[in-house]
Amino acid sequence: MFLRLAATLALCLAAGTAFAQTNVKFTLGWKTQGSDAAFFLARDKGYFKEEGLNVVIDQGEGSGATVTRIMGGAYDAGFGDINAIIQNAATRPADAPVMVYMLWNQPPFAIVSKAASGIRTPKDLEGRTVGGAQGTPTTRMLPVFAKTNTLDLAKIKVSNMAPNLQEPMLLQGQIDAALVFNITSYFNLVLNRQDPDKDFSWIKFGDYGLDLYSNGVMVSQKLIKENPKAVAGLVRAINRAVIEIGRDQDLGMEAVVKFDNLVNAGVEKRRLQYSYDTLIVSPEMKEIGVGDLKDDRLKRAIGLVAAGYDLPRQPEPGEVFSRQFLPPKAERELVYVKK
The missing domain is CATH 3.40.190.10 (Periplasmic binding protein-like II)
Structure with a gap:
């Protein structure tokens, strides 16, 4: 019992x-x-x-x-x-x-551009227009990125836009590059029937001094x-x-x-x-x-x-x-x- x-x-x-x-x-x-x-x-x-x-x-x-x-x-x-x-x-x-x-x-912060634009390194951004969503880490960290890579920020025009407009405006040629999260932007391009590897260039912040x-x-x-x-x-x-x-x-x-x-x-x-x-x-x-x-x-x-x-x-x-x-x-x- x-x-x-x-x-x-x-x-x-x-x-x-x-x-x-x-x-x-x-x-x-x-x-x-x-x-x-x-x-x-x-x-x-x-x-x-x-x-x-x-x-x-x-x-x-x-x-x-x-x-x-x-x-x-x-x-x-x-x-x-x-x-x-x-x-x-x-x-x-x-x-x-x-x-x-x-x-x-590894950080997803990146700058994406069309391969045909010739933007390959940070210095190539001078004289160009980049699209950034206000308040996002990639956009907010641009001044630090510029300082780290000795860029003249005055020579880079930043166009503020909603995140969902970045890839469309890049594809339409209204901006030369976009300040993005690569894991988001890469697949926005895929969904727009683009080849992100072949037709686009990616500058990753982590490769250029911002090891976040x-x-x-x-x-x-x-x-x-x-x-x-x-x-x-x-x-x-x-x-x-x-x-x-x-x-x-x-x-x-x-x-x-x-x-x-x-x-x-x-x-x-x-x-x-x-x-x-x-x-x-x-x-x-x-x-x-x-x-x-x-x-x-x-x-x-x-x-x-x-x-x-x-x-x-x-x-x-x-x-x-x-x-x-x-x-x-x-x-x-x-x-x-x-x-």
């Missing part, structure tokens, strides 16, 4: 544990894209559930807006730009979220303080999915289409692979593992962002990024096999 009661009690406790999940509201950086596959896969394969989490995923309004959404209390976590964290940590250090998993080790980090998983300081176990579980689950998708992108795309069956699966699979090819996989990532970063590089990046946005102070790396929730490096060794 005693053994039967003990067994029943154990089953009840186990069932109670299974249902006592922590709710986490998670915002994407933008609308559903192939590059978000890891979040959907972690949900569909039960990785979040295994960590005791019920993660609700919503579409976003921009990688910078992820920060403001979390600061406003509407979301606990999300995928967004570390540079937006830097900006807010400079003025509201107690409220700014903290990045806990760096995914885009970019998007990753961030969480509120409130969640870190009140439930650090949930933060660690969130990171572990996402990391598992990132590693799996590196080996099998079709697995990731199944999760993307399940989340939003209106996406263009062919284009979004290319975007998913582009994110690994261009933004995630790098010599540094191979050295330290996916999810981590180097503090000295982050410190230099903070200085660049502080100059670009005229911040009142430079936050310390520890205010912006925390590696305390990362799984061991052996679990973060990414093998990317393009399929």
Whole structure:
């Protein structure tokens, strides 16, 4: 009898544990894209559930807006730009979220032009008109980019425009180049039946002195303080999915289409692979593992962002990024096999 009661009690406790999940509201950086596959896969394969989490995923309004959404209390976590964290940590250090998993080790900030324009290097931008969306990191960092590359900014005309007009105006010849996120602009061109590799030139900020980090998983300081176990579980689950998708992108795309069956699966699979090819996989990532970063590089990046946005102070790396929730490096060794 005693053994039967003990067994029943154990089953009840186990069932109670299974249902006592922590709710986490998670915002994407933008609308559903192939590059978000890891979040959907972690949900569909039960990785979040295994960590005791019920993660609700919503579409976003921009990688910078992820920060403001979390600061406003509407979301606990999300995928967004570390540079937006830097900006807010400079003025509201107690409220700014903290990045806990760096995914885009390489920055997406770039200047795209038609190959026929002859724009190949930063110096070629002088005397030209470039289109920029006001407030975006690429546009805001142009003065720092110009200073770093000894450009005369007075010789570069910047035409302000909405982000969705940049590629159309470039194609129509109304601007000579556009200040963009490469992972967005590349596929806007694809959707406009263009060949972004053959017919366009790309000047990447990271290749010309602005060695910035970019998007990753961030969480509120409130969640870190009140439930650090949930933060660690969130990171572990996402990391598992990132590693799996590196080996099998079709697995990731199944999760993307399940989340939003209106996406263009062919284009979004290319975007998913582009994110690994261009933004995630790098010599540094191979050295330290996916999810981590180097503090000295982050410190230099903070200085660049502080100059670009005229911040009142430079936050310390520890205010912006925390590696305390990362799984061991052996679990973060990414093998990317393009399929």
